[in-house]
Amino acid sequence: MIAGLEQPTSGSIQISGADAKETTPGERKIGMVFQNYALYPHLTVFENLAFSLRAARMQKSLIRERVEEIARLLELEAMLAKRPGALSGGQKQRVALGRALVRQPSLFLMDEPLSNLDAILREKMRVDLRHLHEVTHATTIYVTHDQVEAMTMSDRILVMQQGKLEQIGTPNEIYHRPATLFVGRFFGSPPMNALKGKIRVQSGQFEFVSAHHNEKIVMAQPTEAGLDQLLDASPTCWLGFRPEDVEVGKGDGVHLFVTVTYLETLGARTHVHVKWGDDPLVYFIEHQDRIPERNETAWITIPYAAFHWFDERQDRLDIHPSGRTVLSVKNSRRVLAAVNGVEV
Known part of the structure; x- marks a missing residue:
């Protein structure tokens, strides 16, 4: 055209x-x-x-x-x-x-x-x-x-999937603030890790429970992370985080106990494929770091600030009160819906 x-x-x-x-x-x-x-x-x-x-x-x-x-x-x-x-x-x-x-x-x-x-x-x-x-x-x-x-x-990048507009933004915006889970996983190698589950309150604690097994993540900072808003907005959600944000060992953030399933050696770094319960995840380590063995177990840490939350439609949830964006996700959805000719 x-x-x-x-x-x-x-x-x-x-x-x-x-x-x-x-x-x-x-x-x-x-x-x-x-x-x-x-x-x-x-x-x-x-x-x-x-x-x-x-x-x-x-x-x-x-x-x-x-x-x-x-x-x-x-x-x-x-x-x-x-x-x-x-x-x-x-x-x-x-x-x-x-x-x-x-x-x-x-x-x-x-x-x-x-x-x-x-x-x-x-x-x-x-x-x-x-x-x-x-x-x-x-x-x-x-x-x-x-x-x-x-x-x-x-x-500027315009991302389309099956004829529908997903997001428009600079490379930095697309990578660090993906509007949908598709955009988050399309950009980045290895792709963004994505966990499907639900947020619930158990004994006064906010927990993310995987949809594929009984493992859970206890969120120690529910107010700062805005999880109280997420509970009302979309109890079923997707939790995303990028491989480069994963730290080996127990640090400041969420701790996951994982099992190494596969290693991809690329010279300068190694991609480590692991499983958390039945959920596959991936992170990478630099060439000077110790390379784990297959079937080895380990603790990994994901900082709270590294999380990307998406609702059950896989649209981004900007739940962190300190977040800043020129065009809010709610208004972005309206713009994209108008372009794609659908109702929201």
Whole structure:
């Protein structure tokens, strides 16, 4: 719809402050970069870059000047006479970027442009694309299923699941204040730990009881954590915490007695998979720390401040009274519901 290939059923599309709904795709000054490069195999790199300029009947001298400028920017000068079949995956992707850049668009649309590259080349291209954005200052809408690309390259992230909008925010907001459990678990590797259960009061104490077994977590700070509000709002809930917030041993926070089930050694750190009752959890330790054995038992600690609470619909519960957010979760739900066309 942004490119003009499909028409929206309602609403408007604003590009550079103007309603683009009535304009043709060619009039929108959009540069498109495809997942599979979409280069013309029978044309040289120069001819691929110059194709749209020749179609616009630009003067030959200006075409050469523009193409050579883009070739210098993308380090393609030595490849201008080659055809796509003689290029590597990274070189093809740079040609595809150059073909979009040469038109000097006001908006870039990129559809998973790095998904066909190997891990090392993908990392380099992430840096190159970010540098390219800083040079051109053009707005870029970048579609990806890779959380690392989203976190490292974007100024703002829009998270969608099954056609529904989950959250809009900066990478920092998305990671540290996920609006839904899906967002919390999608961003981060390993993903956020999530425990389903209920909050209850037992002998004057607030407890989180797992839905999968009889183990419980006694919350020693119910008022500070806002659990008294949670009890009224949603007794069935999800408790989330990130692997990097887990401390080995008994420290200040909630203590869990776990059994090690699996180890993933990654060099700089090791992912430790454990079970708390029947609930699987994961945390990691650095390479200099002692690596536990499989089936070994241990105490781990999660600080109270590390908890993320979600209601039974898996929407975030901002229950901590000291929390600050520009857009409250309640209002966020209304905004997202309006976008998604559902009632709340």
